[in-house]
Amino acid sequence: MTIRLLIADDQALVRGALAALLNLESDLEVVVEVGAGDEVLPAALEHRPDVCLLDVEMPGLDGIAAAALLRERLPSTHVLMVTTFGRPGYLRRALQAGAAGFVVKDTPAAKLADAVRRVHQGLRVVDPALATDSLFSGESPLTPRETEVLRAARDGSSVAAIARRLVLSEGTVRNHLSAAIGKTDAANRAEAVLTAENNGWL
Incomplete structure (x- = not known):
């Protein structure tokens, strides 16, 4: 069974590199790529991916807001955040928005592919170092x-x-x-x- 993927990242080079790496896997297929957060939901509704890989910081909507929209409109689609910004607050907010996983962009290709498969199976995948940092950083003190x-x-x-x-x-x-x-x-x-x-x- 092939796992259908959507990749959302505002950097075309990063988006293309992720797509190329993941398409090398026999069981993964990138069916659509978008460059802005507000393009995620329309593309997902059209292409019905199994897993969406979302960057956090994007124009339009950020990835966390896009994840919340996907949870509301396409609850069967799983979300994996793939970001440069490994910040504990982002991790917490992403999980609250419905993301099933959170990894950083320097994750090795094999581990990223494995994270996609695990998220697709309904498991939670979080970068270990970020998970540790999150435990010690606490909630945002801001209203x-x-x-x-x-x-x-x-x-x-x-x-x-x-x-x-x-x-x-x-x-x-x-x-x-x-x-x-x-x-x-x-x-x-x-x-x-x-x-x-x-x-x-x-």
């Missing part, structure tokens, strides 16, 4: 609104611009930024964004 405000602050937008974008008062934005800075032990909001990103909380 959903603080997370949203920090995300909006990523590009260096002013408080006024963030307030307009999120339809909040400037005072509320300042309060959320101040709380996020305190919770991340940061000196300023740029440092808070960096800390939250490095932990995969955004």
